[in-house]
Amino acid sequence: MSGGDDFLTTYETPRLARLAPNLFAACFSLMKILPARFMLERAQAAGRLQPGGPVAETTSGTFGLALAMLAAVRGFDLTLVSAASLLDETLRRRLEHLGAKVHVIDDPEGSGAQSERLNRLKEILEDCPETFWPQQYDNPDNRLAYGRLAEWMTRTIGRVDCLVGCVGSGGSLCGTGSFLREVFPDLTIIAVDTHRSVLFGHAPGRRLLRGLGNSIMPLNLRHEMVDEIHWVGAFPAFASALRLHHDHALFMGPTSGAAALVAAWYARRYPDALIGVIMPDEGHRYQHTIYDDRWLAVLEGWPIVVPHEPDTLTQVEARGESEWTRLFWDRKALRTMLEAERGA
Numbered sequence: 001m002s003g004g005d006d007f008l009t010t011y012e013t014p015r016l017a018r019l020a021p022n023l024f025a026a027c028f029s030l031m032k033i034l035p036a037r038f039m040l041e042r043a044q045a046a047g048r049l050q051p052g053g054p055v056a057e058t059t060s061g062t063f064g065l066a067l068a069m070l071a072a073v074r075g076f077d078l079t080l081v082s083a084a085s086l087l088d089e090t091l092r093r094r095l096e097h098l099g100a101k102v103h104v105i106d107d108p109e110g111s112g113a114q115s116e117r118l119n120r121l122k123e124i125l126e127d128c129p130e131t132f133w134p135q136q137y138d139n140p141d142n143r144l145a146y147g148r149l150a151e152w153m154t155r156t157i158g159r160v161d162c163l164v165g166c167v168g169s170g171g172s173l174c175g176t177g178s179f180l181r182e183v184f185p186d187l188t189i190i191a192v193d194t195h196r197s198v199l200f201g202h203a204p205g206r207r208l209l210r211g212l213g214n215s216i217m218p219l220n221l222r223h224e225m226v227d228e229i230h231w232v233g234a235f236p237a238f239a240s241a242l243r244l245h246h247d248h249a250l251f252m253g254p255t256s257g258a259a260a261l262v263a264a265w266y267a268r269r270y271p272d273a274l275i276g277v278i279m280p281d282e283g284h285r286y287q288h289t290i291y292d293d294r295w296l297a298v299l300e301g302w303p304i305v306v307p308h309e310p311d312t313l314t315q316v317e318a319r320g321e322s323e324w325t326r327l328f329w330d331r332k333a334l335r336t337m338l339e340a341e342r343g344a
Contacts, residue, residue, distance in 0.1 A: 008033055008069060014149070014279075016156050017250055019260065023267040023275045024157045026149065027250060031280035035171055036066035038145035039134045040074075049132040052076060056124050056131045058117040060086045060168070060210060062281060063136050068098040079124055079131075081117045083107040086210060091285060109206060114215040137169045137218030146175030153276050154183055162188040162270070164263040165278035166212035166255050167199055170221025172278055177225055188273075190228045192262050194237070195323070200229045201316035201338055208234035208321050211255035211281055223334045232258040233321040235304045238290045241283065243306075245291075253281035254290055261324070265309055315341045 012034040014026035043049035056079040057067055064080045071078035078100040082092075085107040095102050103120055107113040125131050136142050153160055153176070160180055165173035177189045196205035197213030200223070204215040209232070234254070241257030244250040252260075256279035263277035289295050296302050301322055310326040311319075316338070319325055329337065 008037070008073070011066075011069075012037065012148075014152065017248060017279075019248060019264060019277075020267045022271060022273060023263055023277065025250075025260065025263070025277045025279050026153065027252065027256070027279045029282055030062060030066055030069075031172065031278070032063040032066035033069065034148065035136065035142045035145040036063060036070055036134070039136070039139060039141045040067075040070060040076075040132075042141050043132050043134070049076075050130075054079070054128055054131040055134070056081070056121060056128075057134050057136065058082070058114075058121050059136075061091055061285070062211065063169075064095060064100070065091065067134070068095045068100040071100065072098045079103070081105065081121045081124070083113040083117060085113070088285070088288075090288070118216075136171065137214075137216070137220060140220070142169055142171035142220050143175030143178065146172055147179045149176045149278070150179030150183075153180065157274065157276055159274050160184055160187060160276045161273040162190065162263075162266055162275045163278075164190045164192065164259055164266065164275060166192045166259050166280065167221060168212050168214055169218045170199075172280065174220060174222045174225055176278065178222075181225075188227045189225055190230060190262060190266065191226045191329075192230050192232055192258050194258070195231050195233055195318045195320070197231075200231075200327075200329070201334065202231075202318045205318070209237050209254055209258065211253060212258065217334075223329070223337070224331050226329045227331060228326055229329045230262045230310055230324065230326040231319065232261060233319065233323050235299075235302060235322045236261055236306050236324045238296070238302075239304065239306045241286075241290060245283065250279075251283040252279055253283050253286050255279075255281050261306070262310075262326075269309075 011030040014028045017025040052075045054077040058081045081103045083105045105113045105116045181187045194209045194213045237254040237258035240261040241254045267275050304322050310324045313327045
C-alpha cells in the first residue's frame with residue numbers, strides 16, 4: 001500500500017447493516033476502489049505499470065472514479081472512456097477535477113456503447129503502447145481482489161448460506177463467491193442483472209438501470225457458479241433504494257437497491273438461512289435522479305407497486321422496466337443453458 005493514500009481503505013471496507021434477522025448487507029462507499037487498487041498494485045509489482053505511468057480504461061462510472069482517486073494520490077496519468085448514456089455531467093466534472101482525461105462516446109441507443117468504447121480505448125493504447133490497461137472485465141485480478149470481502153464476511157457475519165450480488169464485470173460476485181465456497185461448499189449464489197443486458201442471454205438494448213448489466217460478455221463472469229439469476233427492472237430497483245433510505249437510513253444507489261430487493265425476498269423465503277448481500281454504491285451520484293421526486297415524476301410508468309416476489313421463468317426472457325423475474329440457472333455454462341432452451 002502506498003503511504004499517503006491509506007485513507008482510501010475506508011472506501012473499500014464495507015459497513016455492516018442488518019436488514020432482517022437473517023440478512024446482512026456489506027454496504028460500500030465505493031466498492032470499486034478494492035479491485036482498482038489491487039490491479040494497479042499487481043501491475044506495478046509485475047513491472048507492467050511504472051510509477052507515474054499512463055493508465056487507460058473504459059468505464060460506466062464507479063470503476064473510473066476509483067481509478068481517478070488512486071491516480072490523483074499516486075500520480076498516474078489516467079485516461080477514461082465512457083458513454084454519454086452512462087456519464088452524467090457531475091461525475092464527469094469530478095473525474096476531470098481529479099486529473100483524468102475523459103473521452104465520451106455518443107450513445108443514442110442507450111445501451112452503453114461498449115464496443116465503441118473498446119474501439120476508442122484500443123486507439124489510445126496503440127498511440128501509447130506503454131499504457132497499462134486494467135481490463136476490469138477480463139483481468140482475473142478483479143475477481144481475486146474480493147478475497148478481502150469474503151474474509152470480511154466470514155469474520156463479520158459468520159456462516160454464509162447465500163450470497164446475493166449484482167453482475168457487471170462479474171468480479172465482485174464471482175470473486176467473493178469463489179472464496180466463500182472454499183469455506184461453505186453448499187453456498188447458494190444469486191446473480192442480479194437487468195433486462196436487455198447480455199450477461200445471461202438477453203439481446204442487448206436500452207437500459208435505464210445502470211451500474212449492473214453489460215452489452216459485452218466479460219471473462220470474469222463465471223456462469224457455472226450461479227444458482228439463480230434475477231433480472232430486476234429499473235423501477236423496482238429505484239423503489240428498493242428509496243425504501244432502504246426510508247426504512248434503514250441507508251443512502252444507497254439503485255444497484256444496491258436491486259441487490260437488496262432480491263436478498264430480502266430470499267431471506268423471507270428461507271428464514272433459517274443466513275444471507276449476505278453486496279451493496280456496492282452510495283446514493284450521492286443519484287441525488288438529482290432517483291432521489292428527486294421531480295425527476296421520477298416524468299418517468300412513464302412511475303410510480304409502481306413493487307412486486308412482493310419475482311415472476312419465475314422457464315426460459316430466458318426480457319421484460320419491461322417495471323418487472324422483476326428470475327430463472328433457476330443451476331450452475332450451468334451460458335452455452336449449455338441457451339442450447340438446452342433451443343432444444344426444448
